[in-house]
Amino acid sequence: MKTEANAPSKANSRQKNGNHPSGDNRFTMLETSMKKLRYQPDALIEVLHSAQGLFGYLTSDLLLFVAHALKLPPSRVYGVATFYHFFTLEPRGLHSCSVCMGTACYVKGAGSVLAAVEGATGIKDGMTTPDGNLTISTARCLGACGIAPAVVYDGEVAGRQSPEDALEKLNEWEVKNGPE
Amino acid sequence: MDQNELQAIAEKERKSRKPIRVSCCTAAGCLSSNSQAVLDNLRAEVKVAAIDGRVDVCSVGCMKLCSRGPLVRVADGGGRRDQLKDAVLYESVQPDDVAPVIRAIVDGGRADIPVADRSHPFFSRQKPIVLENCGWVEPERIESYIEAGGYRALHYVLREMTPEQVLKEVTQSGLRGRGGAGFPAGVKWALVAKTPSDKKYVVCNADEGDPGAFMDRSVLESDPHRVLEGMAIAAYAVGAAQGYIYIRGEYPLAINRLQTAIRSAKRMGLIGGHIMDSPFDFNVDLRIGAGAFVCGEETALMASIEGKRGAPTPRPPYPAEHGLWGHSTLINNVETLANVAPILRNGADWFASVGTEKSKGTKVFALAGKIRNTGLIEVPMGITLREIVEDMGDGIPDGRVKAVQTGGPSGGCIPTEHLDTPVDYESLAALGSIMGSGGMIVMDEKTNMVDVARFFMEFCMDESCGKCIPCRAGTVQMHGLLQKICDGNATPDDLALLEDLCDMVRHTSLCGLGQTAPNPVMSTLRFFRHEYENLLRKEAILT
Numbered sequence: 001m002k003t004e005a006n007a008p009s010k011a012n013s014r015q016k017n018g019n020h021p022s023g024d025n026r027f028t029m030l031e032t033s034m035k036k037l038r039y040q041p042d043a044l045i046e047v048l049h050s051a052q053g054l055f056g057y058l059t060s061d062l063l064l065f066v067a068h069a070l071k072l073p074p075s076r077v078y079g080v081a082t083f084y085h086f087f088t089l090e091p092r093g094l095h096s097c098s099v100c101m102g103t104a105c106y107v108k109g110a111g112s113v114l115a116a117v118e119g120a121t122g123i124k125d126g127m128t129t130p131d132g133n134l135t136i137s138t139a140r141c142l143g144a145c146g147i148a149p150a151v152v153y154d155g156e157v158a159g160r161q162s163p164e165d166a167l168e169k170l171n172e173w174e175v176k177n178g179p180e
Numbered sequence: 181m182d183q184n185e186l187q188a189i190a191e192k193e194r195k196s197r198k199p200i201r202v203s204c205c206t207a208a209g210c211l212s213s214n215s216q217a218v219l220d221n222l223r224a225e226v227k228v229a230a231i232d233g234r235v236d237v238c239s240v241g242c243m244k245l246c247s248r249g250p251l252v253r254v255a256d257g258g259g260r261r262d263q264l265k266d267a268v269l270y271e272s273v274q275p276d277d278v279a280p281v282i283r284a285i286v287d288g289g290r291a292d293i294p295v296a297d298r299s300h301p302f303f304s305r306q307k308p309i310v311l312e313n314c315g316w317v318e319p320e321r322i323e324s325y326i327e328a329g330g331y332r333a334l335h336y337v338l339r340e341m342t343p344e345q346v347l348k349e350v351t352q353s354g355l356r357g358r359g360g361a362g363f364p365a366g367v368k369w370a371l372v373a374k375t376p377s378d379k380k381y382v383v384c385n386a387d388e389g390d391p392g393a394f395m396d397r398s399v400l401e402s403d404p405h406r407v408l409e410g411m412a413i414a415a416y417a418v419g420a421a422q423g424y425i426y427i428r429g430e431y432p433l434a435i436n437r438l439q440t441a442i443r444s445a446k447r448m449g450l451i452g453g454h455i456m457d458s459p460f461d462f463n464v465d466l467r468i469g470a471g472a473f474v475c476g477e478e479t480a481l482m483a484s485i486e487g488k489r490g491a492p493t494p495r496p497p498y499p500a501e502h503g504l505w506g507h508s509t510l511i512n513n514v515e516t517l518a519n520v521a522p523i524l525r526n527g528a529d530w531f532a533s534v535g536t537e538k539s540k541g542t543k544v545f546a547l548a549g550k551i552r553n554t555g556l557i558e559v560p561m562g563i564t565l566r567e568i569v570e571d572m573g574d575g576i577p578d579g580r581v582k583a584v585q586t587g588g589p590s591g592g593c594i595p596t597e598h599l600d601t602p603v604d605y606e607s608l609a610a611l612g613s614i615m616g617s618g619g620m621i622v623m624d625e626k627t628n629m630v631d632v633a634r635f636f637m638e639f640c641m642d643e644s645c646g647k648c649i650p651c652r653a654g655t656v657q658m659h660g661l662l663q664k665i666c667d668g669n670a671t672p673d674d675l676a677l678l679e680d681l682c683d684m685v686r687h688t689s690l691c692g693l694g695q696t697a698p699n700p701v702m703s704t705l706r707f708f709r710h711e712y713e714n715l716l717r718k719e720a721i722l723t
Contacts, residue, residue, distance in 0.1 A: 044487035083489040084470030086429050102391035103621045104548035106635055143394030145548035146209045146246025146555050157212035
């Protein structure tokens with residue numbers, strides 16, 4: 001597991017008042033949201049949602065921090081974090097391109113949109129370009145079936161996308177072409 | 181809060197309405213087509229034209245014809261709902277189109293923008309019960325829901341009815357679970373009601389995971405209070421004091437609107453302690469899913485609410501006996517709960533008069549795929565697939581209907597020769613499909629059915645939670661075989677093995693995901709076997 005500069009490197013020297021030794025105030029913010037949920041172990045998924053919202057992804061240090069605060073075994077926290085698709089243990093790219101692969105989008109050609117994006121970048125679904133510029137993912141139906149095929153660019157849903165539309169967006173983000 | 185106060189709020193809301201009501205759809209479908217900019221422009225232009233004294237600009241929920249969004253409706257009925265039929269529904273309104281729309285209001289004409297034909301079967305065949313308020317009430321304002329008759333059913337239930345009477349009414353209505361399986365709601369409720377338990381829970385299943393289904397999302401985004409009211413009535417009937425709504429993390433707008441709805445209902449004392457000055461307490465909390473299809477299965481859903489991995493457990497014990505944290509729990513789908521308030525407001529007989537003998541009421545479908553009119557439809561049970569696809573959906577622009585897929589990855593593909601099948605639980609099951617939660621995807625002749633089967637199997641393979649072996653390993657093997665067939669490398673033995681596996685996985689899996697995973701394969705084998713055989717003979721290798 002990679003450790004980012006902004007995440008703490010040592011998790012075992014935690015202070016009692018909840019402040020993280022790294023001095024990163026995002027831990028304080030996470031602490032506040034856990035407090036709101038009364039540190040209930042049942043609220044693990046909610047806590048992981050807020051942790052990922054604050055940090056972008058879940059490092060093992062972060063998972064240990066949550067496990068400690070909610071008094072849960074780290075294995076349980078790791079198990080939940082890896083079970084659900086929503087949580088990621090790897091850093092995401094600067095931009096994200098999520099192609100909806102719901103049935104309606106699929107029958108209207110979402111597969112070719114994904115293939116175009118994968119072809120242009122040389123990476124596969126679920127991966128990030130080596131320069132950290134773009135992450136490609138697929139979504140399991142956004143519920144935007146009326147405007148299929150749909151693609152989410154940086155959180156914005158765009159409807160009726162063709163492979164050309166997607167490639168244009170990648171150009172806009174200056175995504176470099178991958179190895180052919 | 182009592183009847184008079186509810187009426188006062190409704191009256192005040194009615195009085196504050198201006199003669200002309202301009203509504204802009206801000207549900208997820210239209211928002212993706214830039215309807216927020218349209219709404220902002222409408223608000224600004226109304227001020228500029230100085231007609232804000234007689235024009236209301238409202239942000240409403242789904243107006244159904246999602247393929248032509250953003251939709252804007254101009255109604256000059258003095259804010260009265262019964263005059264909506266004369267309203268003009270503009271299609272594909274772009275931010276630049278707002279100026280002509282406003283000019284048309286000022287001049288009393290109609291803007292030169294495409295207008296939806298409201299007499300088209302897409303609109304005229306609908307029978308709105310669940311969606312009665314969709315596109316009318318403003319989802320973020322509780323007053324708007326109260327004006328539309330909201331929370332009256334809850335008030336009546338708390339004041340005039342015993343829990344037993346509520347159970348009887350729901351049972352008599354014949355309402356069946358809208359999540360897909362169609363279990364009678366009244367029976368489920370009665371089961372929870374009679375189970376002795378010191379604590380009980382009501383759970384709303386809003387984990388709408390089927391790809392190609394967006395009914396629950398639309399209801400929650402357009403009319404969230406209806407679901408809260410249904411939950412409160414259910415809680416009163418079964419004796420629960422705590423409710424949870426388990427909603428998909430992929431629906432940020434629905435989450436947001438639900439949070440707003442819960443907050444404002446609590447503020448008005450319609451949820452919380454001593455609701456409407458009765459001894460009844462009911463609290464609702466939101467639980468946000470994290471992207472696991474299996475969590476739509478009720479035991480997995482409960483595990484997820486408890487903060488665990490969403491792995492299902494064998495039933496029995498059913499949630500009614502051993503649910504959340506071991507307590508008796510009632511789990512209903514969004515659409516089921518959305519039917520509750522109208523049933524109690526209008527009576528069980530009224531509800532039972534709609535639909536067929538065994539399937540009462542209406543069903544909401546998300547009509548999508550290669551069809552001309554895609555969007556949200558609510559139709560009485562018993563309508564034929566042909567009426568939905570050919571009349572309401574207006575067919576396929578260039579081509580013919582090959583199959584209609586219902587029930588998502590648990591359902592099947594119904595071929596065109598069976599389009600005259602009535603839509604009810606039993607008829608669809610007889611064709612090897614299911615009613616499902618309401619996704620309806622229309623496919624044309626360019627769609628290869630083996631590829632569709634492979635698509636759904638890939639979905640089930642990815643979403644299998646891994647707890648039981650038949651599903652964990654079986655879906656992988658079935659997907660491998662389907663891939664081999666699609667690639668043109670398969671032999672007849674592979675097809676036979678695939679059929680064996682279908683049978684095995686179906687009968688030995690732990691939960692509904694595995695048990696129904698072979699359905700798309702079995703139904704395509706039943707109706708489109710020649711496509712498999714063509715691929716075996718390498719006649720039409722897919723790319």
